[in-house]
Amino acid sequence: MIDINYIRENPEKVKKGIEAKQLDPKRVDEVLELDKKRRELLSEIETLRADRNRVAKEQDKEKGKEIKTKLQKLEPELAKIEKEYKEKLYQIPNLPADDVKTGKDESENEVIREWGEKKKSSAKDYLELGEDLDIIDIKRAAKVSGSRFGYLKGDGALLELALVQLAMEFLVKEGFTPVIPPSFIKRESMRGMGYLEHGGEEDMYVFEKDDLVLVGTSEQSIGPMHMDEVLEEKNLPKRYVSFSPCFRREAGSYGKDTKGILRVHQFDKVEMFSFTKPGDSEKEHEYLLSLEEKFFQALEIPYQVVKMCSGDLGAPAAKKYDLEAWMPGQGKYVEVTSTSNATDFQARRLNIKYQDKGETKFVHTLNGTAFAIGRTIIAIIENYQQKDGSILIPDVLQKWVGKEKITK
Numbered sequence: 216m217i218d219i220n221y222i223r224e225n226p227e228k229v230k231k232g233i234e235a236k237q238l239d240p241k242r243v244d245e246v247l248e249l250d251k252k253r254r255e256l257l258s259e260i261e262t263l264r265a266d267r268n269r270v271a272k273e274q275d276k277e278k279g280k281e282i283k284t285k286l287q288k289l290e291p292e293l294a295k296i297e298k299e300y301k302e303k304l305y306q307i308p309n310l311p312a313d314d315v316k317t318g319k320d321e322s323e324n325e326v327i328r329e330w331g332e333k334k335k336s337s338a339k340d341y342l343e344l345g346e347d348l349d350i351i352d353i354k355r356a357a358k359v360s361g362s363r364f365g366y367l368k369g370d371g372a373l374l375e376l377a378l379v380q381l382a383m384e385f386l387v388k389e390g391f392t393p394v395i396p397p398s399f400i401k402r403e404s405m406r407g408m409g410y411l412e413h414g415g416e417e418d419m420y421v422f423e424k425d426d427l428v429l430v431g432t433s434e435q436s437i438g439p440m441h442m443d444e445v446l447e448e449k450n451l452p453k454r455y456v457s458f459s460p461c462f463r464r465e466a467g468s469y470g471k472d473t474k475g476i477l478r479v480h481q482f483d484k485v486e487m488f489s490f491t492k493p494g495d496s497e498k499e500h501e502y503l504l505s506l507e508e509k510f511f512q513a514l515e516i517p518y519q520v521v522k523m524c525s526g527d528l529g530a531p532a533a534k535k536y537d538l539e540a541w542m543p544g545q546g547k548y549v550e551v552t553s554t555s556n557a558t559d560f561q562a563r564r565l566n567i568k569y570q571d572k573g574e575t576k577f578v579h580t581l582n583g584t585a586f587a588i589g590r591t592i593i594a595i596i597e598n599y600q601q602k603d604g605s606i607l608i609p610d611v612l613q614k615w616v617g618k619e620k621i622t623k
Contacts, residue, residue, distance in 0.1 A: 216307075216409075216560060216563040216564045217307055217560065219250060219304065222243060222246060222247065222307070223247065226244075226247060228310075229310065232308075232310030233307065235311050236308050236311065236528060236530075237319060237320075238413065242306050246303045246304050249299055249300040249303055252296055253297060253300050256289060256292060256293045256296060260286065260290060260293060263286055263289070266278075266282055267279060267282045267286070305406065306412055308529075309531055309532060309533050309560035310533060311525040311534070312556070312558075315523070315524065315533070315534055316524045317526075318526050319524070320527055321524075323527075324524050324527055325524070326520070326521055327522050328519065329517070329518070330511075330512065330519075330520075331515070331517030331541070332517060333541045333543070334543040335543060339604070340544035340545060341592075344596050344597075344604065344606065345371065347604055347623070348606065348621055348622070348623060349369060349623075350368055350369050350374075351366070351476060352365065352366040352368055353365045353366075353475060363465060363479045363480045364480060365476040365479060365589075367592070370621045371592065373615070373616045374608075374612065374616060377612040377615035377616050378485070378586045378588055379483075379485055379586075381510070381612060383456060385509075386487065389454075391455060391456040391487065392454065392456070393456050393457075393458075394437065394440075394457040395457065396436035396437055396457050398461075398462070399425075399427040399429060400430060400435060400436050401426060402426050402428055404435075404436075404442070404565075405430075407439055407565040408434070409557070409560060409561055410431070410531070413530050415530070417464070418463050418464050418465065419431055420462050420464060430459065430461055431461055431462060431463045432582075433461060433485075433488075434486050434488050436459065437455050437457050437486065437582075438488065438582075439565055441453075442566055442567055443565075443567075444567060446490060446569040446578060447569065448571055451490060451578070452489050452490060452492075452495060453490040454487065455487070455488045455489075456486070456488075456585065457485070458483070458486075459483070459484060460483050460484075461482055461483070462480060463479075463480060465478055465479075465480060475593075476589045476592075477549070477590065482587065482588065484586065485584070485585040485588070486583070487506065487554075487582065487583040487584070488581070488582050489503065489581045490562075490578045490580055491578060491579050491580075491581065492578065493578075496556055496558060496579035499556075499579075500534065500536075500581055503581060503582075503583035504536050504554050506583065506585070507538050507552045507583055507585065508538065510585060510586065511538065511540060511551070511552075514611060515598075515610075516540050516541065516594050516609075517541040518538050518548070519538075519539050520538055520539075521537040521538075522534075523535040523536070531555065531560050531561055532556065533556050533560070535553060536553065536554050537552070538552040538554075539551065540594040541594075542594060542597050543598060544596075544600075545597070549590065551590045552584035552586070553584055554582065555581065555583075556579070557581065558580075559580075560580075561580045562579065562580055601620075604623070605622045607619065607620050607621075608621065
């Protein structure tokens with residue numbers, strides 16, 4: 216949520232930012248109109264309440280009844296306008312950071328650097344290799360659960376656990392607190408994170424009777440941990456690393472990556488999340504990106520870092536980077552991690568503050584993926600496959616997998 220005072224003072228700048236995210240700027244005028252009505256009505260009600268207190272002391276019953284009648288009419292009207300105002304305000308996304316390129320969609324994103332030497336396209340893609348080695352089973356998963364599901368078996372399952380161990384061990388040493396969060400969160404918590412608006416709910420599994428939503432990415436259950444809290448400045452930045460399953464309907468990807476485990480309804484993730492002071496969030500964002508790069512450098516998987524243009528940011532993010540791993544079996548880079556700076560957008564919606572010299576201010580929130588497990592396993596299989604159909608285990612994972620190579 217954007218500070219209403221900022222919107223009042225900078226309506227054209229806010230409109231420009233909304234337009235850059237490919238959304239309708241008229242939302243600003245709608246919010247300001249409701250804000251004006253709300254403030255006028257609130258002022259009238261506060262005046263009547265003060266008059267009511269005064270006439271009560273004067274014991275003027277007739278005047279008191281008159282004021283009561285007016286309040287009974289105006290207070291429900293204010294409640295209605297407040298609700299509409301909040302809904303409209305929540306429709307305004309976070310504004311792109313000043314250094315974000317204005318662009319329509321992913322085609323205008325910028326590659327800012329590459330790392331590693333790309334291997335030539337391999338003879339087999341990950342699914343063919345995974346099925347040959349019996350570490351990925353989508354046929355039985357389809358029989359049990361339907362399309363867009365998969366089993367990781369044997370050394371495939373051990374690879375997942377090894378990636379989790381690698382991330383957790385490294386990040387705990389970096390000062391992150393490990394968390395296993397709930398996979399269900401309240402709809403209001405999801406709204407606070409800024410993912411329900413702009414069609415986001417269409418890609419979620421929503422349980423109406425329970426008012427619960429399955430998380431589509433791990434940070435959605437970490438951000439609300441501290442809602443309605445005031446954090447101590449000395450504890451900032453406050454960093455968490457979570458491991459959790461994630462769930463997506465993939466409603467907007469019909470016919471896209473339908474086979475395999477690249478785009479599925481359920482997948483596991485190791486996610487980083489930071490609460491920082493506003494002045495530190497830009498530096499923290501670069502730090503999270505550097506950690507993501509260290510993980511893929513440790514795995515010795517070539518990648519490129521992509522900076523998102525305004526039209527590919529999503530509602531909560533002011534700035535976002537993707538890390539795309541080279542997939543030789545597919546002959547292209549594929550997104551495997553991302554990291555976003557949501558500035559104070561989520562903190563305002565969730566009411567998360569910190570003490571600064573006796574004054575409370577909103578924190579900034581950031582998230583970054585350590586590993587999206589399924590996609591990282593795909594990258595390992597395709598980059599480490601051998602001519603005989605076996606797959607070498609990256610050196611950094613061998614102590615957890617317990618071997619150097621996956622063979623039949």
